[in-house]
Amino acid sequence: MVVGVMGAMPEEIDPILKRLENVKKHEVADNVYYTAFYGSLDLVVAYSKIGKVFSALTAATMIEKFGVQKMLFSGVAGAISPALHIGDLVAATKLCQHDLDITAFGHPYGYVPEGKVYVEADPRLLEIAASVAYKQGVKLKRGIIATGDQFVADAERKAWIGQTFNADALEMEGASVAVVCDALGVPFFVLRAISDAADMDAGFDFDAFLQSSAVKSADFIFMILDEL
Numbered sequence: 001m002v003v004g005v006m007g008a009m010p011e012e013i014d015p016i017l018k019r020l021e022n023v024k025k026h027e028v029a030d031n032v033y034y035t036a037f038y039g040s041l042d043l044v045v046a047y048s049k050i051g052k053v054f055s056a057l058t059a060a061t062m063i064e065k066f067g068v069q070k071m072l073f074s075g076v077a078g079a080i081s082p083a084l085h086i087g088d089l090v091a092a093t094k095l096c097q098h099d100l101d102i103t104a105f106g107h108p109y110g111y112v113p114e115g116k117v118y119v120e121a122d123p124r125l126l127e128i129a130a131s132v133a134y135k136q137g138v139k140l141k142r143g144i145i146a147t148g149d150q151f152v153a154d155a156e157r158k159a160w161i162g163q164t165f166n167a168d169a170l171e172m173e174g175a176s177v178a179v180v181c182d183a184l185g186v187p188f189f190v191l192r193a194i195s196d197a198a199d200m201d202a203g204f205d206f207d208a209f210l211q212s213s214a215v216k217s218a219d220f221i222f223m224i225l226d227e228l
């Protein structure tokens with residue numbers, strides 16, 4: 001089976017790549033895609049670059065050009081829920097785009113015609129994640145993740161996103177990956193480790209915790225890969 005493991009930044013996939021052997025590099029569509037075998041799996045690993053457009057391009061390329069049949073996203077996120085602290089893991093049950101807005105025409109936030117506000121992650125992959133977390137004694141929260149093309153470092157914007165979408169965490173790539181995988185019929189799973197609280201300290205906390213939180217997410221992704 002061909003499994004895609006995506007991140008947005010080098011720091012998010014470096015902890016994945018360094019545990020793989022005989023990694024091959026492929027330059028496709030202005031990006032680099034790494035392939036390697038992992039047990040019985042064919043892995044395709046890449047960081048998309050930041051934001052919804054780049055991550056949609058990478059997800060589509062992985063599926064269309066590399067034949068990815070299951071997509072796992074590993075990375076970091078800002079916390080909205082007060083129950084989420086730096087280093088905590090959150091798996092998306094569903095994802096939305098908090099900066100998609102045609103409310104001027106009476107539509108709800110995050111909605112455009114023929115689209116949907118939320119895209120649901122694959123229940124089977126969520127089930128595997130929950131059982132792995134239980135077996136390994138790892139705390140894993142399941143929640144709604146809101147995606148937008150902005151680094152949120154403002155308590156008011158964070159609160160608005162939380163209230164408007166009932167979101168537990170926010171980042172910049174998950175929902176676009178979700179839309180692409182949903183449209184192309186590929187089961188997907190988005191895992192994030194918290195790096196900051198999307199408030200006025202977010203920039204400092206992000207810099208301080210990006211690496212350690214990215215490792216936490218990557219380590220859990222390997223526990224899931226071992227069950228696929």
Ligand SMILES: CCCCCCN(CO)Cc1c[nH]c2c(N)ncnc12
Pocket residue numbers: 008050051075076077078150151152153170171172173195196197198199202206
């Ligand atoms: C050089 C700056 C790169 C920022 C990339 C941040 N990623 C985007 O997926 C995750 C993330 C962590 N904390 C966030 C926040 N507070 N707002 C948006 N996104 C995030």
